[in-house]
Amino acid sequence: MREFTEDRLDDLAVGAAILGTGGGGNPYVGKLLARAALREHGPVTIVGVEELDDDALVVPSAMMGAPTVLVEKLPQGEEAVRAFEALQAYLGRSITHTMSIEAGGLNSVTPFVVAGRLGIPIVDADGMGRAFPEVQMVTASIYGIAATPMALADEKGNQVILADTLDNRWTERFARSITVDMGSTAMVAQYPLTGGQVKQAMVPGTLGLAEELGRLVREARTAHDDPVAAVVERLGGRRLFSGKVTDVERRTVAGFTRGEAQLEGISNDAGSRLTLHFQNEHLVARRDDRVLASAPDLIMVLDPDTGEPTTTEDLRYGFRVVVIAAPCDARWRTEEGLALVGPRCFGYDFDFVPIEERLP
């Protein structure tokens, strides 16, 4: 059991946004929300996956929708609590723990609001080891665990429960429509899990890893070392490209932020171009005509000087960035994992190749 206090928030926010691979919500918004919760309710308790009783009832809390909209329609935290309480009432049992469904500047800390308000601990884990745009893209889906019952709430006072669906893809479909109706963002409570299911089917240690990444970046910066190198080393990743953003095409459609960014190489990469394709998260990095990295591996866009990540809704013309990639959780690379989050799931016509093979 560890007490999480406000002074640790900066490291967590930076590291979580790095793992968010461009999505997972804006870290500034996340920090504001989490700080307010910590100040109002005091420190939250983080427990390791191994500390969970098998019959604990764990419910992840998250934001769903288009990050472009989120930065204009700031979540108040109240919606997250209402979604959580609506699901608890529907389940008819007390939820014992909350957790993140994905890593990300906002979604790593959304559970802080619920944990603070309800006085329950947070499990140090998530359902992706990164961020992905769709409901079914959670390691629990590999194990046949349902996202339902799932509750959605908005800032206006609406609450919807997806009681029982055919599968997690249907849950995504309904939840996406409702999210669009709610104004393209919603707060959700989903994937109710036993403690045993969390141990089996989720990704342990994501909060700890995020905080560690944030600390490594901060220390490298303070020591005038290369913060990007620190991240690459910790994640066993690869440096893909150094460049300047020359164009960003971004649309908010069907409850997602979709688009591409064009980068022109600088220093060693001068003369080359890199294209980043994203749907909330960075999904494919293509250098000239060659794919350098793709989902489910992590693709991250960092500031070369500060090591801080840029989300897909914040990418702007003129930004100087370094693009890196790192291996995803091993389960995403299995046949079942790739059927959920492989390149073809996002409409790309090629098979997944691990980053270590693409760039030995």
Place this chain on the structure above:
Amino acid sequence: MREFTEDRLDDLAVGAAILGTGGGGNPYVGKLLARAALREHGPVTIVGVEELDDDALVVPSAMMGAPTVLVEKLPQGEEAVRAFEALQAYLGRSITHTMSIEAGGLNSVTPFVVAGRLGIPIVDADGMGRAFPEVQMVTASIYGIAATPMALADEKGNQVILADTLDNRWTERFARSITVDMGSTAMVAQYPLTGGQVKQAMVPGTLGLAEELGRLVREARTAHDDPVAAVVERLGGRRLFSGKVTDVERRTVAGFTRGEAQLEGISNDAGSRLTLHFQNEHLVARRDDRVLASAPDLIMVLDPDTGEPTTTEDLRYGFRVVVIAAPCDARWRTEEGLALVGPRCFGYDFDFVPIEERLP
């Protein structure tokens, strides 16, 4: 208490479809569903509104969506029962009665399936005294009664609960999106009401009226009288137009069947044209440039020889029809009623004028 047996179904289906004003679901589909339910479970019990205990728990059962799709994707009845049971589980109390939410070839008899399966009586009432396309267009809305909690189910096994929304228009919005995702039709259980609320806020006697209209039409036909005249007389209505359908423009959009039909006058109406505008139901009848009748008054399209109604999804080039209109429930003509179902609610730029004033 009255036992409703299969031999009464034909009259009910015809009369309900007349009151359905072009919508409310296909009467042939409705008859098939209700007949199967009556054969499987025996007669259902119909009770009058006045027989209800004030603390009865009454939940209307209905089909929602585009009638054009309904005739291709036939409801099995199972979905209606699942929506009903999902809502009952959510409410945590036994539902004592069901009823129709609207009059219509299908929606007047949808409750028969639920009543038969669950062995509960049907209340002789509905929420419109006719059919309307949207969730909030129920007399209960005038009294501030919520459509939520509301359950939707499809034939694939999906179940969604709209737990709590800002108002019945928001419920319509969410329910419509979910219905579209479910394949443009869904079975729903909505507007849970106490017996007291049914007495106060719903339209009593709609089933009885429908059966009576069906009988009048049948008897007129048998006696070689004019069946259309019998309907006009019983409803205190007006004969608007006799004509031949020369064009139908119909689209299935956003979970509705929308369009217009053009009619060329015959006999006394030769030389004139009538345009019918519909959204599931007939909403406006315009003769040349003059509005003859509009929602919330009832506009009905009948076969001049048989008196049988034609639904908006069945209207075809070449049909010879008589168009009639009749006064709606008096509550729809109040300021609160017209704010829910007046011509402007459907996008028309004119105020409601009662049919008795338009055609004295």
